[in-house]
Amino acid sequence: MPDMSIRGFAGTINCPNPFWLASAPPTNCGEQIMRAFDAGWGGAVWKTIGEPVTNVSSRYSATDWNGQRIMGFNNIELISDRPVDVNLREMAEVKKRYPKHAVIASLMVASNRESWHDIVARSEDAGADGLELNFGCPHGMSERGMGSAVGQVPEYAQMITEWVKEKARTPVLVKLTPNISDIRTVARAAKRGGADGLSAINTINSITGIDLDTLTPRPNVDGKSSHGGYCGPAVKPIALNMVQQIMADPEAALPLSGIGGIGSWRDAAEFILLGCGTVQVCTAAMHYGYRIVEDMAEGLGNWMLTKGFNTIEDFRGLSIPRVTEWKHLNLNFKIVARINEQKCIGCDLCHIACWDGAHQCIHLDRVSGPVNGHVELHPIPAMREAESRSAVVETPVTRKEREAAVQGPYPTPLARIPRVDETECVGCNLCSLVCPVDECITMVRVDTGLPPETWDERTRGASCTTQTQS
Amino acid sequence: MSTATLPDDPKLRERFGDLKPALAPQAAVIEANRCLNCFDAPCTGACPTHIDVPGFIKRIASGNLRGSAMRILDANILGSSCSRVCPVDVLCEGACVMHRQNHKPIQIALLQRHAMDAFHHSGEPVPTAPARSRKLRVGCIGGGPASLACAAELCRQGAQATIIERRPLPGGLNTYGVAEYKLRAADSLREVEMIRRMGVEFRFGETIDSSAALDALEAEFDYFFLGLGLGAMQQLGIPGEDSQGVINALELIAAYKVGHIREMRGTVVVVGAGNTAIDAANAARRLGAETVYLLYRRGENDMSAFDFEYEHAKQEGVQFLWRRQPLAIRSNEHGRLLLDTVQMQQVDKKLLPIPDSQFTIDCDFVVPAIGQSPLAQLIQDLRGVEVRGGRIVANIATGETANPRYFAGGDCVNGGREVVDAVAGGKRAALAILKTAEATHA
Numbered sequence A: 001m002p003d004m005s006i007r008g009f010a011g012t013i014n015c016p017n018p019f020w021l022a023s024a025p026p027t028n029c030g031e032q033i034m035r036a037f038d039a040g041w042g043g044a045v046w047k048t049i050g051e052p053v054t055n056v057s058s059r060y061s062a063t064d065w066n067g068q069r070i071m072g073f074n075n076i077e078l079i080s081d082r083p084v085d086v087n088l089r090e091m092a093e094v095k096k097r098y099p100k101h102a103v104i105a106s107l108m109v110a111s112n113r114e115s116w117h118d119i120v121a122r123s124e125d126a127g128a129d130g131l132e133l134n135f136g137c138p139h140g141m142s143e144r145g146m147g148s149a150v151g152q153v154p155e156y157a158q159m160i161t162e163w164v165k166e167k168a169r170t171p172v173l174v175k176l177t178p179n180i181s182d183i184r185t186v187a188r189a190a191k192r193g194g195a196d197g198l199s200a201i202n203t204i205n206s207i208t209g210i211d212l213d214t215l216t217p218r219p220n221v222d223g224k225s226s227h228g229g230y231c232g233p234a235v236k237p238i239a240l241n242m243v244q245q246i247m248a249d250p251e252a253a254l255p256l257s258g259i260g261g262i263g264s265w266r267d268a269a270e271f272i273l274l275g276c277g278t279v280q281v282c283t284a285a286m287h288y289g290y291r292i293v294e295d296m297a298e299g300l301g302n303w304m305l306t307k308g309f310n311t312i313e314d315f316r317g318l319s320i321p322r323v324t325e326w327k328h329l330n331l332n333f334k335i336v337a338r339i340n341e342q343k344c345i346g347c348d349l350c351h352i353a354c355w356d357g358a359h360q361c362i363h364l365d366r367v368s369g370p371v372n373g374h375v376e377l378h379p380i381p382a383m384r385e386a387e388s389r390s391a392v393v394e395t396p397v398t399r400k401e402r403e404a405a406v407q408g409p410y411p412t413p414l415a416r417i418p419r420v421d422e423t424e425c426v427g428c429n430l431c432s433l434v435c436p437v438d439e440c441i442t443m444v445r446v447d448t449g450l451p452p453e454t455w456d457e458r459t460r461g462a463s464c465t466t467q468t469q470s
Numbered sequence B: 001m002s003t004a005t006l007p008d009d010p011k012l013r014e015r016f017g018d019l020k021p022a023l024a025p026q027a028a029v030i031e032a033n034r035c036l037n038c039f040d041a042p043c044t045g046a047c048p049t050h051i052d053v054p055g056f057i058k059r060i061a062s063g064n065l066r067g068s069a070m071r072i073l074d075a076n077i078l079g080s081s082c083s084r085v086c087p088v089d090v091l092c093e094g095a096c097v098m099h100r101q102n103h104k105p106i107q108i109a110l111l112q113r114h115a116m117d118a119f120h121h122s123g124e125p126v127p128t129a130p131a132r133s134r135k136l137r138v139g140c141i142g143g144g145p146a147s148l149a150c151a152a153e154l155c156r157q158g159a160q161a162t163i164i165e166r167r168p169l170p171g172g173l174n175t176y177g178v179a180e181y182k183l184r185a186a187d188s189l190r191e192v193e194m195i196r197r198m199g200v201e202f203r204f205g206e207t208i209d210s211s212a213a214l215d216a217l218e219a220e221f222d223y224f225f226l227g228l229g230l231g232a233m234q235q236l237g238i239p240g241e242d243s244q245g246v247i248n249a250l251e252l253i254a255a256y257k258v259g260h261i262r263e264m265r266g267t268v269v270v271v272g273a274g275n276t277a278i279d280a281a282n283a284a285r286r287l288g289a290e291t292v293y294l295l296y297r298r299g300e301n302d303m304s305a306f307d308f309e310y311e312h313a314k315q316e317g318v319q320f321l322w323r324r325q326p327l328a329i330r331s332n333e334h335g336r337l338l339l340d341t342v343q344m345q346q347v348d349k350k351l352l353p354i355p356d357s358q359f360t361i362d363c364d365f366v367v368p369a370i371g372q373s374p375l376a377q378l379i380q381d382l383r384g385v386e387v388r389g390g391r392i393v394a395n396i397a398t399g400e401t402a403n404p405r406y407f408a409g410g411d412c413v414n415g416g417r418e419v420v421d422a423v424a425g426g427k428r429a430a431l432a433i434l435k436t437a438e439a440t441h442a
Helices: A030-039 A084-097 A113-125 A154-167 A183-192 A233-247 A265-273 A283-288 A292-307 A349-357 A381-390 A430-434 A455-469 B010-015 B025-034 B042-046 B053-062 B065-075 B079-085 B108-122 B145-156 B185-197 B211-220 B249-257 B275-286 B307-316 B419-441
Strands: A006-009 A013-015 A019-021 A043-049 A060-065 A068-075 A102-107 A130-134 A172-175 A197-200 A204-206 A228-231 A256-259 A276-281 A334-339 A441-446 B137-141 B160-165 B201-204 B223-226 B267-271 B291-295 B319-321 B324-331 B337-347 B350-353 B359-363 B365-368 B406-408
Touching: A006 A276, A013 A102, A019 A292, A030 A043, A030 A084, A030 A292, A043 A084, A068 A233, A068 A283, A084 A102, A084 A113, A102 A113, A113 A130, A113 A154, A130 A154, A154 A172, A154 A183, A172 A183, A183 A197, A183 A233, A197 A233, A228 A233, A233 A256, A233 A265, A256 A265, A265 A276, A265 A292, A276 A283, A276 A292, A283 A292, A334 A430, A349 A381, A349 A430, A381 B042, A430 A441, B025 B053, B025 B108, B042 B053, B053 B065, B053 B108, B065 B079, B065 B108, B079 B108, B079 B185, B079 B419, B108 B185, B137 B145, B137 B211, B145 B160, B145 B185, B145 B223, B145 B419, B223 B419, B249 B275, B249 B365, B267 B275, B267 B359, B275 B291, B275 B307, B275 B365, B291 B359, B337 B365, B406 B419
Parallel strands: A019 A043, A019 A276, A043 A102, A102 A130, A130 A172, A172 A197, A197 A256, A256 A276, B137 B160, B137 B223, B160 B201, B223 B406, B267 B291, B267 B365, B291 B319
Antiparallel strands: A006 A013, A060 A068, A068 A228, A204 A228, A334 A441, B324 B337, B337 B350, B337 B359
16 A cells, blocks of 8 residues: 655654644544544644634534535634633643644634744644644634634734744644635745745635525524635635645745545545645535545545555645646647447437537437538527427337337437537537536547647737738 | 215225325435436426426426426326326336436436425415406316316316216216226315316216207307217126126226225136236235236237236236136126136137136136227217227327317327326317317407
8 A cells, every 4th residue: 555644744744644634623622633533534633722712503504406415514613612721731632642643733812922922832832743823714703803814914924924933843834714816925925924834725705595484594693694614525626726826836835735625535636636745624524524534545545556656745746737827728729529329328418508508519410410510500409399399199008019119229219319510519528517427428639730839829929920010 | 076075985095005105305305306307308208298307306306396386287287196197117207318327217206296296285276377258168078187188278278168077076087997006086086176276167977968968068169179088898708797796897996996895805807918907906906805816818928018017916916817718707606706718829820729728717706807998879979070990080189080179189089098198188189279269260
């Protein structure tokens, strides 16, 4: 099995694997964290420690989708509501019993040097392997000048990072809020302030939904709700985007602990491919419990084996250079959709998606005779539906009638297998995305006979031409 | 007309409990979410009434149950009974693309029932157009599914429709002829009541038995829809058929559904191998018969019953006697029946008795189930309506007959198909009547 251990993350943090529990309810106390380590987690960021708060009831809400629970998750819970000394006493206990696991103290205190110096010293005395500065919490704490109130102002973030660095002996990670127009500005500020690493992203401002009976948004606290922090599978693409932005920016890039919708080894692999050295998980653990880490570790290991990666460092960041600005994409690269007639089940979702949502080039004309060309040459989808609905159909009551169905060359009747007009297909991918059958619609490269050319190159060329002519 | 005319019989309910239990609300949503929402969906295409299946299913998924029921009723006013009696294996569910995905078609029938049960539970009436200023009057002869669908569509579009039925209860075979574990007579009547509330008039116990009676009706109505169904069940044509203990399948089913037969004991022999034969055989088992034989002169592969019905009968404990032909029915001194049969064999294309293969079955009931005879009497008198081979000759797309005032649909035209075919025929005829009336009186 490949070596999954992490050595010297952000300087000196070691742990048996890159899977950490994020600062949240699953890391509320020592008892939980020790059970999590027993289950296989490599590290835990303690639920943010600070002056105890009072929480409300209720606190969470979720977005379900198509019958699946918790596509996205929202909370209005504050930092730890336990006394600082209780948290730190338990932290010392955990470190004593689990010396090889990473225990990170997430911190949030009033914005003055003394408070930060004090909490840093106490946390490190308790044995914390590193510190995570919570500049991201979007609700409750920001109204008191903490959390995202700091994280949204680069100068504050830099200043507090500097205060912490004056005192800290362990690595300092700054946790970034996504609720800002460009996450890199705060990442750069943290780096200027001397941070050893970053964690991203914190939750996204959200209202998950409204109860249509009571007209009250969720979660309902005595008839009112409040802006919460959104996380879970729904936010992963947003998180990946920000992670890539940070890691591709030399002024911002630091050892990064990736957060945002991670629930499987695939998600973890993607964050690591965009440069993360560790990953943090919360919603998935809240949904299914600590046990999910077993498949995360196993699955990542198996994937590393098939790919020939021996360590996390072997593939960390490999996908960063594969993200570029649009203007550097090859305009002469062309793909078209191909439908595998043997696999097609005849749902015709690709047909209607292409007609209503794309470029009108997937037709149901295999029986009537293929016609290539622009939209005007084809019957519109509504005509086909009207035709089907005006047909006189009878129940096949006799055996003979039931056996009369004509068997075509494919499992699906030929009339229902769509056909791609490759002369009009722009290679947008939509059909392959809506197709419910794996590998039924594939996007195939076609040779344009043209050398690679980007928009940047093409417009630069144009301006040269203009200059030459003038 | 009300369901009160049917006594509630707890024993019947227990013996003929739902073959398939209804979906719980959350189970319905889970199943509805599984539907791919195909374009120009094959399930819709396979339905004779072309119910927008993905349309009503996705409305269940979104929690728009009222919209779901309306979507069903738009296409099929008997959506409730069809959800229970349709042979969906050879219709919508048989056409589901999921067969080619993971071999588990969407449970369309149960979802449709879920939406329709919610609608009936709400007690809401079906919206209809205001009656037109010029009242188009249509007489629908026969009170079965075809006439109900025709009359409902006419009323929905502002015309006036009257159903004329010779029996005391409406609904035709939906009320009298469907196995109770699929559709309870009470549920059929509930559905008819919904149609009555749309404005359809009902006249019961009215037989058109003379030319004068027809003259009177012709003076009363502008157009007629013939939803006459089929005639009585065919006789076996063997000696002793009038013995006590011989009861044909439809009589048996109607009798237990309205409470005239509550129990059957001993041995029952059902003759025939169609869907009605199976309903009768299953009913005999559920009514208490210890041994039920289904006797058919051809083989297993020739039976016209749907495969799922055959499987169901086996599960009910029905035993099958293949290639056996009844010869005579005799009674013995203990009042029991002796059914003389002979073994058959296929020689070339002919079915011939095997010599010396006679065998007598000692039984308590013989239930002929070899199909309904074509209608004879009434139609002969219907002016100019052409009848061929016992079926009314009508344009399948419009129900038009040779007489421009007469339209027809359902079993009397198609020779005996499913409820959903009758509904489709009735609805198509209603639309054609409205179109014809518009063209004539415009």
